[in-house]
Amino acid sequence: MSIFVDENTRVVYQGLTGSAGRYYGLLNRDYGTQVVAGTHPRKAGSDVDGIPIFATVGEATEATGADTSCIFVPAPGVPGAVLEAAEGGVRFIVVITEGVPMHDEARTFAHLQRHHPEVRLLGPNCPGVISPGHCNIGITAGHIAKPGGPVGIVSRSGTLTYQALHELKEKGIGCTTCVGIGGDPVPGTNFIDCLAAFEEDPDTEAVMLIGEIGGSAEEEAAEFIAEHLSKPVVAYIAGMTAPPGKKMGHAGAIVSGGRGTAAAKVEALGAAGVRVGSNPTQAGELMAEVVAGL
Amino acid sequence: MDLLEHQGKEFFAAYGLPTSPGEVALAADEAVAAAERIGYPVVIKAQVHVGGRGKAGGIKLGTDAGEVRRHAEAILGLDIRGHVVRRLWIEQAADIAEEYYAGFTLDRSARRHLGMLSAQGGVDIEEVAATAPEAIARIHIDPTEGLTSEACRQWVAEAELNPAVTDQAVELLDLLYRAYVDGDADLVEVNPLIVTGEGRLHVLDAKVTLDGNAQFRHPNYAAYDETVERDEREQEAHARGLQYVGLDGTVGVIANGAGLAMATVDIVDEAGGTPANFLDIGGGANADVMSAALEVVDGDPSVRSIFINIFGGITKGEEVARGIIEALGRVDIASPIILRLDGTNAAEGTEMLRPHLSEGLRLAPDMVEAARMAVTAAEAREGRP
Structure with a gap:
């Protein structure tokens, strides 16, 4: 057993098409994480090493059953990405991005508490979560x-x-x-x-x-x-x-x-x-x- | 990013808060010229990033040109708790009837904003908080709601300000909250917030800390960064994009990750040594970053030995080893280096480093032993140039 994630966790990566998102997204998949989708507003229909890209998190959850999101988008885009994920139906959102302004963090957290109390946010500016042997979401080197x-x-x-x-x-x-x-x-x-x-x-x-x-x-x-x-x-x-x-x-x-x-x-x-x-x-x-x- | 008082006032004024007219002066002549333009009496105020200026003699009243010159000459160059005054703010003197305190910051535990208001201003607010906590009226603000005027009115009533200024206070606190939020400040404080002889609320001092992460939507922040005081080492490190904090010991510290760098500083201290700095080189450890880090640390004349503490996660041991070997080929380092390399492929990295080991570069089996070796090496070189 584990907390927050397990081997059944299905993850959509917001920012999978970017360099960091791609790098860690694929490493996470190699570890055994179910990396089921990526999102990009203008690259829907394409894929990253076989992982399908959707325009929005909502479309990704609908098509793939993703229940968790991992966010690698640049700091200015983080509040929007978190709201998109919450509205898109995931239950857990992991934000790896660093450099998010404090006021954006405070507003985003308060918004989730008020409108999506069932959604858990982890981060921003965090290495993510790993349940060794089952699921690794983020930038931790799984083998350690x-x-x-x-x-x-x-x-x-x-x-x-x-x-x-x-x-x-x-x-x-x-x-x-x-x-x-x-x-x-x-x-x-x-x-x-x-x-x-x-x-x-x-x-x-x-x-x-x-x-x-x-x-x-x-x-x-x-x-x-x-x-x-x-x-x-x-x-x-x-x-x-x-x-x-x-x-x-x-x-x-x-x-x-x-x-x-x-x-x-x-x-x-x-x-x-x-x-x-x-x-x-x-x-x-x-x-x-x-x-x-x- | 901490602002100087006059920068804070400029910041507040941009959001419509009432501040006094004034000018910056870098020399006594400029101070007198400014005072002539503003009109007497003026206040001559030291501009340094530290509190307690008044007690240290950094704030004086000037009623004529001679007095302004005398005070300006005395304050320029004054050392206020380690900060040397190089800049003055000359401002029209205010007529003070009452002194209050007002501020906004984030309450980390509540994960909401916190407003603090007190009728006992003009003194250190932390002292008020310690001795008379009931004298500070507090309000928690949901960032999605903001400071509503009803809540603000209630808050002002709780603070027991002079009832005559209630409407003004509600209006001013709304502007201050906007400055805090729209200006992306971590902290805004007005202490004292005064009531003038004419019954007007007025901002007499400004303490503002801006959030450097928000610079992307505030291009004007860059100008504030130029006045941040750093010692020579910190200046050099800042220019090279390194996360560096100068300390006053003899063991230089380089580590990857802020937490590990802090732990490394601690462990040097635990081993009986004194850390010379905190330096976080971040995730990677390539030759560019490593040589810059080594140069900055070795450039500190107090440094007698250097402790490099690397834990490879995604970054593999071989990459770290390659970075260090290449860096040492580029820069000439006087202090002996003790390296602790652990984590992903540490064994492979160690093999690569083996032919390069010498008195100047030694490997330690773990963090604790590395600290001991670095402290011993520093002691052995004590007193050397």
Whole structure:
């Protein structure tokens, strides 16, 4: 089992005809993902390596039964693409594109909540989601993940997600689902959404949470863990030594006015019973101990 | 992207908010000339990207040419919490009867906009939030609905402003919200928002952070970027398109991905060393990016060793190895490099690198060991040129 996606997930790629969309779309198909369609307003009727292109997501879902969309279009087109996907009938939308303005993210998220509450958005600016062995949507290198379980991963950082998958695989530990929620200001899916889903998933027996400085998402996750999670959680927080006022790479990662520090996040998680590694390797070791004790 | 006060006021004025007439001055002569045009009294204000200017002596009243010159000379070159003043804003002095605070930003937890309004303005709002949180009236705004006038009126009432300015406040907050949304700002703050002696609401200071991601629909943003203060290293890295943040240690850091770069900085610190920088080279690791990164990091005179931390996902180990070998062929790097290469085809990449290994380029088996090696290498070279 897994969360959000499985081997039956049928995916339409918005932006499949572009260079990144094509590259990752085909890699995802090679991994075993059911890549059933692509869209482009003026290239309907053509195909990308045998994958049919439709004018709109609505036409694609109708013809192929796609239930999920993966978006690779350039940032200015993302709000329109998300609305098209929601109106086109998919239940899950993964936005890989980075550089989407904050106000576009806020408006799009609010619009979905109001008009399409049944649709889940993941991203923007995220690596996607992988259920190892079943389905890989996005830009994660599938082979670094070991299929199976019992660990579910949720992460705000791209490369640290890969690092976590790798650390676990090295130790012979499998992963049910790995969700990269991205580090943008308005993530469509947040830590709590993933923690709740992992709690419900019978095959996930422990959760690895990877956070970073900025905002208070980790503190809120800690509160949720303390109240609602019966499964053990191991965490790592990047940015212990980040100086205040300096943005470390992307929009979310900044310590400002004494808020958003790694120390505060580590403390909150620790108080919620989460074991926190001081570096990614140590977090992997802690998870190995947890798994051994399951 | 943080704006200077005068840029923020220009930004606000474009959305119809009431600001004072003023001019930028880069020298005392220019300040006096500006004051003569504006008319006395004027306020001479340091333009730096940092708060607490008043306390640091960066804001003064000038009632005549001599006073303006004296203050301008004193403020130019002043160091305000690490920011040296090179630019002044000369503005018509305002008659202040009351001081309020107004601001909009995103509440990340609620995933909605947050408006904050207080009758206790003119002081650090974070201090007010800490000592008297009830003095700040808050409103959550659904971005699809916007700030409705009914909700705004209710909000103004909760803030207990002078009832005489209620209508003006509703109108001004609507304009401020438009500036925030239509201007693609991450943050807009007016502190103080004043009531003048004549009972008019007026913008006396401006703090604006624009969203760099929205530059595609605001071509005028490019001009603001030019005044962003960066140290020499950050300037160089910025010009080369690298995600670089200068720190003050001796171990240079290069990693692929922001999270991994942060983790690398942390692990250097954990190993007892001091990181010299944060540098994210992104997904790929080709020779162009790698040589630019190496040059920027090695160009920092404090750097004694360089820790390259690469995790290959889609980018294969061979490509990373090729990038590094080619980069080292192009640029001459003084500091010893410790490389940790893991992930996809790390073994193949390592094989390719083997003939190129030396005292100047060593491989580490993992991240923790790499940090130790980099810290030891830096210590061994302490005090050398």
